Amino acid sequence: MKRLILVATAAASMVMALPASAQFKKPEDAVHYRKAAFTLMSAHFGRIGAMVKGTVPFDAKAAAANADVVSAVATLPWSAFGEGTGVGRSEAKPEVWSQPDKFKAGADKMVEAVGKLNAAAKSGNLDQLKVAFGETAKTCKGCHEAFKKD
Secondary structure, three states, rough: OOOHHHHHHHHHHHHHOOOOHHOOOHHHHHHHHHHHHHHHHHHHHHHHHHHOOOOOOOHHHHHHHHHHHHHOOOOOOHHOOOOOOOOOOOOEOOOOOOOHHHHHHHHHHHHHHHHHHHHHHHHHHHHHHHHHHHHHHHHHHHHHHEEEEE
16 A cells, blocks of 8 residues: 555656646646646635634534645646646736746745645644634635736
């Protein structure tokens, strides 16, 4: 089992290192891929948010499971922002490509915050989860304001 995980991780790392043009047949495929990743993250992040806000009862097991999904998907969309992928129904602003260092820094900050969210969810402590959720939401909002069309 450990060998399978190691092989899968190595394969995923190799794919992540490929330029977007090598991963997607058409630029529109990259847009679709990243939108799917963001939709999945949003759905599971929203489930945690509902617990944090008290609109649904806190369930430590469900929070941890949802945080696992968010954590697993958090690194996926970034490789789909290659040159020429601001096409079609993309919601990305041109600043994604004109300010790549700032965009990457925002993505890295979000991935780091998601790691902390995942750890907080696994703690089973709602107060820790609330703090980590708020910090993660700030990173999402920061990127949306700078890099996502209204």
